[in-house]
Amino acid sequence: MAGQSFPFTTSALRSLRLQREWLEWEDRRRAVARRCRSHRDPAEARVQLAKPHRRCRDPAVHSALFAGDLQQVQALFQDEEAANMIVETVSNQLAWSAEQGFWVLTPKTKQTAPLTIVAARGYTDCARHLILQGAELDARVGGQAALHEACAHARPDCVRLLLAFGARANVLSEEGAAPLHLCTTPESLECAKLLLDAGAAVNLAAGDEATPLHVAAARGLEAHVALYLARGACVDLRTGRGETALNVACAGAEPGAAGLHEAAARRLLEAGADPRVAGRKGHSPLHHACAHGHSYLAELLLRHGAQAGAPNAAGLTPLDCALQAASDAAEPEVLLAALLDHGAGPAHPEMLKHCANCPRALEVLLNAYPCVPSCDAWLRAVLPEVWQAHEAFYSSAGRMVNQPRRLQHLARLAVRAQLGDRCREAAARLPLPPLLRDYLLLRVEGRIE
Incomplete structure (x- = not known):
C-alpha cells in the first residue's frame, strides 16, 4: 500500500x-x-x-512550482510519473445564476502541468529539471503546451530551452493556435525569432484562420510585422471573416495606440498590402481609420491608393465614418480635408449634424458645397456654449444658407473638381502662392463667405 x-x-x-x-x-x-x-x-x-496521469492539489507542490523553488522542485519531482502529473487548482469565480437571479461564487478547477507552470514564469532551472525527469514537452494539459505559455508570457530563455530539448515549434493548442500566435507583446519579439529559427510556420492559420501576421498587426507590433514579412509572411491572406492584416491593423488603431498601428500599417503597405481590399461588412482599412478618427493613418492609406468614396455594405463612405467619429477625434478637420482632397464627395446634409459642434470641421465640409445647404438638423445640434464661443462662424454660416457664394469660392470648387482625387498632390506641384494653395485645400478661416 x-x-x-x-x-x-x-x-x-x-x-x-x-x-x-x-x-x-x-x-x-x-x-x-x-x-x-x-x-x-x-x-x-x-x-x-x-x-x-496522477493529479495533485497539494498546496506544497503548488507553492514550489509557482515560486520557482528549485530545491523543492527537485525533491518533489524525482521521476517521470511525477514530472507528468496533472496539477489542479481550484478558485472561486463569480458566475451568473439564472435560477437564483444573481451572481454567485462558483468553484472552478483548472488543470495544468508542472512544466507549463514553470515555463510561463521563466523558471528555466526548474524547467530543465522537469525535462530531465521526463516531462512531456508538448503535453497540452489545460489546453496549451509549455511552449505556448512561455511565448504568451515572453520568456525567451524558456522558449530556447524547450526548443533545444525538442519541443515542436508548431505545436497547436486545443483552440488551434501555434506558439507564434501567442507572441502578442513587444517583449515577445525574441520568442518569435527563436520559433522561426526552429522552423515555425509563419503563415500557419489559427482556429479562426488568423496568421501570426494578423495577430501582430492587430496589436500594432511593428517589429513583429517586419520580422514576419522578412521571413515570408503573405500580406494577402485573410481570416475566416475575410480580414487582411492591413484591415485588422487599422481596425485595432484605437485612440491610445494610433501611432503603433500606423507604423505596422506602413510596413504592410510597403510590402504590397492592398488598401482597397474590404473585409467583413465591406469595411475597408480606410473605413476603420476614419471610424477611429485617425487622420495620419487615413492619409497614409490614401497616399497608397485607398478609395475615399468607396461605400461599405451599409452604404457608408469613409467620410460618413469620419463624421460619426468627429466629436471624439483630435483634429477632425484634418481628416475631413484629406478625404475631400482625395476625391470624396460632399457629405449628405443630414450628416452635418455629427460635426455641428466642431466648427473647424464643419467649415471644411460647408466649403465643399457650391452653397451652404439648407438643413435645420445641424443648426439645431449646435450646443449653446459652442455657439457662443464661435458665434462669428456660426452666424456667418447661418446667413449663407441657400445664398450665392463668392466667385472665388466657385472657382476653387471648379479647380478641385478638375483635379479630382489628385487635388492634394497637384496643389503641391502647381506654382501657386502659399496663401492661394492653402485656400485651394480648404484652409480654415473661421467664417463662411
Missing part, C-alpha cells in the same frame, strides 16, 4: 483513491493483454492503453 500511495499529500483518502485508479488501470491493461493473446490479428495485438 505504501509503495502505491501518492507521495505529495498527507491525505489518506486521496492516497486510497489514487491507488484504486492505478489498480483499475492495471486491471484494464491485463484484460486487453489477455484479449490480444486470444486473437491472431497482429494489429489487435498492438493495442495499448494509455497510462493515466
Whole structure:
C-alpha cells in the first residue's frame, strides 16, 4: 500500500483513491493483454492503453512550482510519473445564476502541468529539471503546451530551452493556435525569432484562420510585422471573416495606440498590402481609420491608393465614418480635408449634424458645397456654449444658407473638381502662392463667405 500511495499529500483518502485508479488501470491493461493473446490479428495485438496521469492539489507542490523553488522542485519531482502529473487548482469565480437571479461564487478547477507552470514564469532551472525527469514537452494539459505559455508570457530563455530539448515549434493548442500566435507583446519579439529559427510556420492559420501576421498587426507590433514579412509572411491572406492584416491593423488603431498601428500599417503597405481590399461588412482599412478618427493613418492609406468614396455594405463612405467619429477625434478637420482632397464627395446634409459642434470641421465640409445647404438638423445640434464661443462662424454660416457664394469660392470648387482625387498632390506641384494653395485645400478661416 505504501509503495502505491501518492507521495505529495498527507491525505489518506486521496492516497486510497489514487491507488484504486492505478489498480483499475492495471486491471484494464491485463484484460486487453489477455484479449490480444486470444486473437491472431497482429494489429489487435498492438493495442495499448494509455497510462493515466496522477493529479495533485497539494498546496506544497503548488507553492514550489509557482515560486520557482528549485530545491523543492527537485525533491518533489524525482521521476517521470511525477514530472507528468496533472496539477489542479481550484478558485472561486463569480458566475451568473439564472435560477437564483444573481451572481454567485462558483468553484472552478483548472488543470495544468508542472512544466507549463514553470515555463510561463521563466523558471528555466526548474524547467530543465522537469525535462530531465521526463516531462512531456508538448503535453497540452489545460489546453496549451509549455511552449505556448512561455511565448504568451515572453520568456525567451524558456522558449530556447524547450526548443533545444525538442519541443515542436508548431505545436497547436486545443483552440488551434501555434506558439507564434501567442507572441502578442513587444517583449515577445525574441520568442518569435527563436520559433522561426526552429522552423515555425509563419503563415500557419489559427482556429479562426488568423496568421501570426494578423495577430501582430492587430496589436500594432511593428517589429513583429517586419520580422514576419522578412521571413515570408503573405500580406494577402485573410481570416475566416475575410480580414487582411492591413484591415485588422487599422481596425485595432484605437485612440491610445494610433501611432503603433500606423507604423505596422506602413510596413504592410510597403510590402504590397492592398488598401482597397474590404473585409467583413465591406469595411475597408480606410473605413476603420476614419471610424477611429485617425487622420495620419487615413492619409497614409490614401497616399497608397485607398478609395475615399468607396461605400461599405451599409452604404457608408469613409467620410460618413469620419463624421460619426468627429466629436471624439483630435483634429477632425484634418481628416475631413484629406478625404475631400482625395476625391470624396460632399457629405449628405443630414450628416452635418455629427460635426455641428466642431466648427473647424464643419467649415471644411460647408466649403465643399457650391452653397451652404439648407438643413435645420445641424443648426439645431449646435450646443449653446459652442455657439457662443464661435458665434462669428456660426452666424456667418447661418446667413449663407441657400445664398450665392463668392466667385472665388466657385472657382476653387471648379479647380478641385478638375483635379479630382489628385487635388492634394497637384496643389503641391502647381506654382501657386502659399496663401492661394492653402485656400485651394480648404484652409480654415473661421467664417463662411
